[in-house]
Amino acid sequence: MKKTLARWLDSDVGYSFRTSPVAMAAALIAVVCLFCAAFAGWVSPHNPFDLATLELGDARLPPAWSAEGSSKYLLGTDDQGRDILSAVIYGARISMIVGIVSVVLSVVVGVVFGLLAGFLGGWLDSFLMRVCDVMLSFPPILVALLIAGVGRALFPGAHESLAFGVLIISISLTGWVQYARTVRGSTLVERNKEYVQAARVTGVAPIRIMLRHVLPNVMGPVMVLATIQVATAIITEATLSFLGVGVPPTSPSLGTLISIGNQYLFSGEWWITVFPGLMLVLIALSVNLLGDWLRDALNPRLR
Amino acid sequence: MTLLQVQDLVVEFPHRRGTLRAIDRISFDIAPGEILGVVGESGAGKSLTGAAIIGLLEPPGRVAGGQILLEGQRIDNLSFDAMRPIRGRKIGAIFQDPLTSLNPLYTVGRQLIETIRAHLPVTESEARKRAIGLLQDTGIPAAEQRIDHFPHQFSGGMRQRVVIALALAAEPKLIVADEPTTALDVSIQAQIIQLLKRICKDRGAAVMLITHDMGVIAETCDRVAVMYAGRIAEIGPVHEVIHQPAHPYTSGLMASIPDMASDRERLNQIDGAMPRLNAIPNGCAYNPRCPRTFARCLTERPELLHAGATRAACWLHDAADPHAGQAEIAAKHHDALAAGERATPEAAEPIVEVTR
């Protein structure tokens, strides 16, 4: 373990990591976020999802440092008396799972389809691109409603356990298109390059050519989109939750917290939306900065 | 009177595991109207020299020492913006791979006109006229129509001529041509060489011609510089360098040229390989491969010394300390080589090893 880490740090990518303070800071944030999310139960002072512990009387307390704040709730409470700090930690867990899983799913699907369309061409290409057009026309909201509807028709009463699946699938279902189109465009260019032909002559199987040769060379824009989409997916999740097809309001995600708090912006309860918002910005920031760094680091010409 | 003067130029690539010195203190100069050929081992630093002169080393590469003087003025330390009027106007460049040097999205004419107008105070239509003239000069037929075509609509040879036209657009005093004829058939190659020669004659421009084709060198150049491992091994008038090389590397190089007349099974070759840039031995860089190495070669780096009509970086030609008295370490080896036979196969670097 230690050895592999040391070896990695010594590699080119590792070196550029070591010498980039931005990347290290971003990685640190990411690690902290992941840690908190993974061990939310230990890290957070309260369990915000346990309704029995909520005290309505403690609702909307400002952060501990302001005059009316209570030391019990470091970052204050929301309109239900939920501890914001704990809610942020637990919410980040949900949001990160939804955001990352759905982006990974859509990247995988989009890249695979894009590669196939671009590399194999022909009717498959036309077909996949028209499927893209169709998918593009549907707002994620509607798709989510459809999936939720079907899901509930199939498994009545499985609301909570279903919510995650519905969320992730509906975000990915509309998300993969961009990747597919971008990857297809670049693949069309890339597949005619001589290094791909060289691999063909060598007898490398088309699948491996696509994955090992073409893929790394078309990942640039994909990385830009993907890192940005992590944040977008988290926000989409908030919108969907609002429509009732997302996570239940009793176990709020970051996005849900923000949209709850959004109602209280005028009335002065800024902490309900600001802290989850900050957390979301932090997550987006670390993902994007890591993505930026990785993209540059993986491009040998930019070293 | 010199046009370009390169003095002790050093080019380095700072790398995290130490700095790579790709060009190590080279000096040469070019006079107006002269064609200087640059030959040498591949990887010797020819292209980098050209890039350094025009100030376009790819980062992290940088000029780490020495100076480059154009018409007596230093240009190696100029900022990008100060260098801009010099590029194209005073120094034209043709890169090693001219086929990708044209922006595929613009017509040939637009790129020409843009270059002309970047340097000369002319109107659009004048520039266009001039551009057509340039294309005609470079031997492109029907230039009035072709000027509005896109690069991909030209054949390889024509594209190369367009690149040359671009390099000439603002009548530079110096043209750095990096392998302009590689991958072209002899016929087109001949056209391009003719063109370059004509320009030198007509306009008095100087050319630094980097190439591997000794035939081209022989036919075109006035003087030749031979590079090896980031250094200049020999520099001198073309005839002398080709026919009476003073440096052992040059001799080896010339012997390696496939001869149209002979029918030998194997070509002469210089055994071994050029050292890696960060593992250049002390003393003369060529010493591991040199058939005539002697003690001094291992410790002291030779400067360019007069050797007949040429100058060579070889202690053999040190007038103050003639080599005659020294024991030549590898004389026998050299004799075998000179005889045109391959040295004992065991001594050579392993070729492809076959273990079936």
Place this chain on the structure above:
Amino acid sequence: MIAFVLRRLIQAVIVMIAVAFIAFLLFQYVGDPVVFLLGQDAKPEQIRELRAGLGLDKPFFVQFWHFLVNAAQGEFGLSLRQGAKVSRLIGERFPATLELALVAAVLALFIGIPMGVYTALRRGTFMSQVFMTVSLLGVSLPTFLIGILLILVFAVTLGWFPSFGRGETVKFGWWTSGLFSVDGWQHIVLPAVTLAIFQLTLIMRLVRAEMLEVLRTDYIKFARARGLSNRAIHFGHALKNTLVPVMTITGLQLGGLIAFAIITESVFQWPGMGLLFIQAVTFADIPVMAAYLCLIALIFVVINLVVDLLYFVVDPRLRVGKAGGH
């Protein structure tokens, strides 16, 4: 060229039919319009009667067939809730959305592209890091929050811009435009900025990534060697070569702007299609949703077509039929 367009249009029809089909599948799940059509005192037989009158009791395929037949005649039926022709409703709303989307797109492009170029050229400098980081705020804050914050700052606190609506509009036939009055421009600023922020980040990052690649190419090096000015090199040569992926994504995003400006429109009470659509969803207004989705499909097809045509404009290598040298 004509043929290309024609072929794409044929495909567009197929796409639209597919969209309509999926849309109809969807409607089984977005709610029951009849519940909202009648007041709370309606009697069950009235409800049944209305349901039958609207044809909602027919099987799915019959409903879909009716829709197709109507749509083929250019008639998308009536809004269940508003009782007005869907085509008219959408026609009324379309100009507002289109203007908003265009202004936002222009804003995003005109700020995003130079910022992308800048950050690519000055890779690693402090300023470009700042740009890269700050721009992330645009994607990591939800649109509704950004909208509200903008209103809070620029409308309530500073009072510079109005907080809602489209302001004065000028009528040109059926088209209404807010771009011909100062008032209209004042009204469009905040919503357009809100919409543009996300696109801006995306475009900036995309341009940067592509620029970094292009700046290493031989023809850029050669352009430098020709002594062209920085501007000509960066914006004339390098930027244009990054345009193909940038256009693809921008096209998709513009479609997205038009289609899904829902949240921005509802925050700023922008009388566009998004607002219409969100209402249609809450009231399960099937004809409006179906027509809207078909329209969006058409918009996407058209945008993708335009983008593909622009490829030809930008990249002469893709132009067919003009082959010269080889």
Place this chain on the structure above:
Amino acid sequence: MSAVIEPRKDTAAGEPLVVAHDLARTFDVSPPWLNRVLERKPRVLLHAVDGVSFSIERGKTLALVGESGCGKSTVARLLVGLYAPTRGGLQFDGQDAHAAFKTPEGRKLRRRIQMIFQDPYASLNPRWIVEDIIGEPLREHGILSGKAELRERVGELLKSVGLSPLDMSKYPHQFSGGQRQRISIARALATQPEFLVCDEPTSALDVSVQAQVLNIMKDLQREQGLTYLFISHNLAVVRHVADQVGVMYLGRLVEVADKQKLFADPQHPYTRMLLDAIPQMKHTGRQRTPVQGEVPNPLNPPTGCAFHPRCPHANARCSAERPKLLGIKGVQVACHAVEEGRL
């Protein structure tokens, strides 16, 4: 040299390893169907290679020369199966190569046929380090699997082309043009193929490295009976490496001959012009005579003999009738003038 190289047992010299029969490849560069219908334009076909037949004996070298764009690379790509022929066929070691490429056995065949690409830089994946690039064929064909073994082998290959094993961890862009070319040569040699298609393998190399590389190729040929198709613009090199030389013009072979015969006594007028254009070392500062006239447009090739617009000996027959490749004076020539004895 550590390993003793044994000549391959099955090498029966004289039996052709590669037989190309009437190979042709057209590219459909016409606009899409609907466009053609609407704009009433015909199909546009580009005959890049138009009926080329030759055979290469095991252990021999056929060199192809000819103008830029005459279809040399296309022939090369046809031979390695990158393009499927529109007409004609290719026999490799007695079997139909193009049929075999499609079967699973094709992979084995791939190992026996390798190619060095014309553009060294483009043929190297910019995101891979040299070790992976050269190691890929070894890995793909399961020749070597251990990482250490692989490394060692790649190191040897690098050394054999005059690079250092320490260069293994660099990326292609960190090399000079000639060094890149050597990398692609090393890759082609990695699987020890029987048939090597070399598309201008030494164009970017200086003469000494070129000599080394050519010597290696010769050694391999001698020791293992390697067969080459060698494409080059450098006629001196061609003269050195080739056993037979084919001269191409606009997609066709116009002359095929043993190299001695070809260089000593060129028959076809185009061959003659080509030889005249070779730069001479002996006379510095000499003016050459390039081939006169412009390269014809392959989309609209001249009728009859494609060379007739540039040929000083052309007559009416040349512009009307396409000459066939005929055996004349012990060489194969496609020229009416030679056939008629006008030359």
Place this chain on the structure above:
Amino acid sequence: QTIRIANQGDALSLDPHSLNESLQLSVTANVYETLVGRNKDLSLAPLLATSWKQTSPNVWRFELRKGVVFHDGTPFTADDVVFSFARAQGDGSDMRATLSDIKAVRKVGDLAVEIETNGPFPILPDVISLTMIMSKKWCEENQATKPVDRRKGIENTASFKANGTGPFRVRERQPNVRTVFTRNGTYWGKIDGNAQEIVFTPIANPATRVAALVSGEVDVMEPVPVQDIARINAAPNARVITGPEMRTIFLGMDQKRDELLYSNIKGKNPFKDKRVRQAFYQAIDIVGIQRTVMRGASKPTGLLVGPGINGWTAEQDKRLPFDVEAAKKLMAEAGYASGFEVTMNCPNDRYVNDGQICQSVAANLAKINVKINLAAETKGTYFPKILRRDTSFYMLGWTPTTYDSHNALSSLTACPDDKGTGQFNLGAYCNPKLDELTKKIQSESDKAKRNELIKEAFKLHADDIGTLPLHQQSLAWGVSKKVELVQLADNFMYFKWMSVKP
């Protein structure tokens, strides 16, 4: 004097019969008038009818006002009344349901009409207080004799233009963008307020609405999100006028099925046990909800109707005490000491802070070990779902459109049948005795006796704990300090009572 008004929605059309929805009627009521109107305290007021009386159990006679003209100058006559009632009862009208008890409307002179009902109908004047009178001539001229029929959708002029007798005329109409009203110079009566022009704009987003008020872009807006009341009151230029609203929010439980659809208790239905219902009732901290979630802008209630509705009495409007211990005990008695799990359906964009209320209720119930799976969703999917009775525990709000308790009783508490009785009794609570009372109330014309019956009915229902009443939400209008107006409990906004301070 222009007053700019923002509301969360817009009137869908200007046709007063096209939709029975309070916003729609509130807007059109400024242009069209009814025979019987309402005073500022919601008591009945003569409008186009100067007086009315019951001439026989089934017949009412209305004397019409003299000298009234429509905006286009046509005089108002009994023909217009007969026409308008026919129109409102006819095809395409959404007011049909409210008028279903009317048998015939007859002209008995130029300025008098008689209305005959199917049976004795004591609350007829209340019921027709929303039936607006249109001009027969104008409608005929404009092919608007029928409201727009959604099925055929022939749109007509009445959707975009209006010609009533009311104190304001419509000058400009851009649906969903703005509607401009001007004062009617030829109005028959006196207009109290001084507003000359009203600009009505829909602003759907609550925060935007608040911003528009605070930044002075609108003068009146409605509703104000409860959390922003304080903020607006603190603003220099605006204030919030709150008042009770007639809508009552309550929770319903499935009391019919033998096994709940969404619960972990199998084989029985815990809500059939009154102790469970009572435990739920007593576990809900409605005062806490009032204080935190509603920020005081609600009135906890023990009844299904609120003040302003005929039949409401203060003495009956008492809740069982909030007592978690008692609730726990009741649960234990019922055999659910360790609680159970049930899914609660809840809208999140229909009532004031509906989602949050449900969350708080869920948190309250967690204290008696009941685990609530909260399914909060948008009204678009919520209502179809619960109206299918596809729920075990739900939230609903109810406003009796007749301003009378009978409406609530017959819709919410009567045993459901397929003719529309108990249509919104989604938990299918059923008490035959209560049904009997409800029938009696329907036809009892003696007001006092009738009120006694209502009282009895409510008592029965409260004793059964058939529903869990929560509160009446408050009206909250944001009003610029320059504007004076009158707020009605039925949330109608009459421009005639609006004034701008100079």
